[in-house]
């Protein structure tokens with residue numbers, strides 16, 4: 001690979017991004033965690049809002065987790081927000097970021113990829129990184145047809161072998177930028193590629209790397225109730241651990257029995273329910289079909305069945321709660337005010353090996 005040509009191309013064509021235009025370990029950490037499984041365009045406004053409210057690791061560490069989850073609301077994959085908060089606490093407790101990749105890997109939620117990104121981009125260290133884009137570029141350059149999951153060590157070795165001393169940050173970003181904009185998963189633009197010369201896979205790039213067969217995702221059904229009272233909406237807070245931990249949602253449960261769900265989980269007796277529609281949401285491990293009802297119920301709401309808390313929330317305040325994307329979609333189905341879904345996410349790259 002012509003490393004010089006790649007660096008020259010990157011410096012001439014790199015896209016402007018808020019975490020590139022002003023660099024620090026904290027900004028790189030936040031952006032990289034947000035970019036896991038989320039596109040750059042989607043992340044930019046979230047990043048700016050997040051940094052606006054939590055400009056430093058210390059400010060993030062001092063914020064309640066509930067507020068962090070509210071600011072994360074809509075990005076999905078909330079374990080990322082929890083890890084980021086925990087990492088900020090660790091940094092604040094130590095009085096600053098670790099100054100090498102090994103130390104960075106000790107932070108919650110920071111694996112080899114994210115540590116490599118912070119070390120090279122923000123600390124200027126000669127550290128490599130491998131994410132989904134880099135895997136693809138390497139496999140095509142080398143004409144490696146194996147499943148990348150099976151050749152992790154070889155991919156990292158190759159990334160390190162190309163690393164130009166003193167320019168690792170730009171080089172790593174150049175590899176990722178090439179994968180995101182030129183050496184794309186389908187129909188790569190080889191004619192525009194700055195490292196076309198010497199690319200062993202140029203005659204059939206889409207043969208590399210091998211695509212892992214997709215595992216079938218199990219399906220499940222659930223019910224949820226939109227209960228209103230005097231301009232307020234009943235929300236329930238999920239358990240502190242597990243899927244969508246700690247987030248607020250319309251009360252409901254897995255299965256098809258809305259009456260049982262309301263009795264067991266929020267202590268209400270269902271009087272009447274009208275279906276509003278069904279939302280299908282795909283988690284990494286599950287395709288969930290949630291039927292939403294506008295409902296009337298009797299009783300005094302009280303948390304049970306795993307919920308931590310139930311609350312009648314004024315409709316105007318619903319949007320500011322820590323809600324999952326799924327809940328925003330269920331609320332939108334009932335046209336609950338101030339809770340319209342945000343832009344759908346799309347995968348920017350496969351989950352990094354972090």
Ligand code: SF4
Pocket residue numbers: 137140141182183184188189190193194195196197199200201202205
């Ligand atoms: S020449 Fe084509 S396959 Fe090779 S790195 Fe460039 S874009 Fe990818």
